[in-house]
Amino acid sequence: MKELVILTGYSGAGKSTAAGLLEDLGFFCIDNLPPEVTYQVASIVLPNVEKLAIVIDVRGYMFGNVTKAISDVKERFPFAKIVFLTTTKEVLIQRFAHTRRSHPLSKQATSITEAIDLEIEMMKDVREMADIVIDTTQLNPHQLREKLTKLLETEKERDFTVHIISFGFKYGIPLDADFVFDVRFFPNPFYIKELRPKDGRDEEVKEFLRHVEGTKEYLDRIRMVVKFAINRYKTEGRKEIIIAIGCTGGKHRSVYFAEELANEFKLDNFHTTIEHRDVALG
Incomplete structure (x- = not known):
């Protein structure tokens, strides 16, 4: 081809x-x-x-x-x-x-x-x-x-791809993002000694954030907005949407939300890619 x-x-x-x-x-x-x-x-x-x-x-x-x-x-x-x-x-x-x-x-x-x-x-x-x-x-x-x-x-x-980026606001917003979601208003695992060296992919951090009030609701709302946008983008001939999830340093909260969101879109049979831009810096 x-x-x-x-x-x-x-x-x-x-x-x-x-x-x-x-x-x-x-x-x-x-x-x-x-x-x-x-x-x-x-x-x-x-x-x-x-x-x-x-x-x-x-x-x-x-x-x-x-x-x-x-x-x-x-x-x-x-x-x-x-x-x-x-x-x-x-x-x-x-x-x-x-x-x-x-x-x-x-x-x-x-x-x-x-x-x-x-x-x-x-x-x-x-x-x-x-x-x-x-x-x-x-x-x-x-x-x-x-x-x-x-x-x-x-x-x-693939016909359509959802690309998700986790990032830290202190390192700048990804310029190629179509949507930017802020998760800095959730408790930061950085301030918990045992969780500080870990990141949002580690089970201990996941378990902590899963039990924070509002995380599931926020994920559901992001997914709803993005799915609406995808349907509109498809009518315009677009084949990709880039979603950026940001916290302060890009290591804990944004990584967790990006991973959870990626899992949701994979279940919806979208081709989903994920990039943790600042996880090594946060």
Whole structure:
């Protein structure tokens, strides 16, 4: 089965790294095409390769309508997946400062911050079109490869995926989440000496939180909201929903709720994946 990936996102978010990883996964990668020829190039190349990845970024706006170019590709090749890489503005600034590279929009802006803000605004419609959004803020190349591989395989294998992330608010909210639920108002096992070194996957922590008033009710309400959203997303052609569950450090409460929620959706026969982003940091 043919695979076509349109790789896009913010400058400095990791597109070059991701393109290299896609090549390692067997994709034939083409970078920085003018938008007008994206459809034609895909039509010419795809019959001759099994996997094609086309990298499009803000530079394409100098040559035409990027949004229309991507829409044309999706219309002709419905199996195409748009992968959008994002990260926080602060991280983008740090990365450009570290590499000392110029931002592609530096000539249209008076500062790196202004250039980044301009790019975020220009790429807004493309981000909304994305099938997969990946927040690279805390991902090293190995983790990015793992996430790309998992998400692309998931897209091939299943009609709809529920991806659940546990995280700590003090490390930042996952930018790729569709819904963020806060569980900081439940008692924190961190303050119980015996439970502090454990995490939300350990039976002792589970047992503690199971007996906290309101945990089951909150899980049921989250599940109800998410299932409603899934039904609406399906009508829009979406194939994945990303749910983030956050506590203070991302080690106890958020991990417990994420695990319990994942078990619920597996029972409902959804393809469910889970990621404990900050469990080793909390």
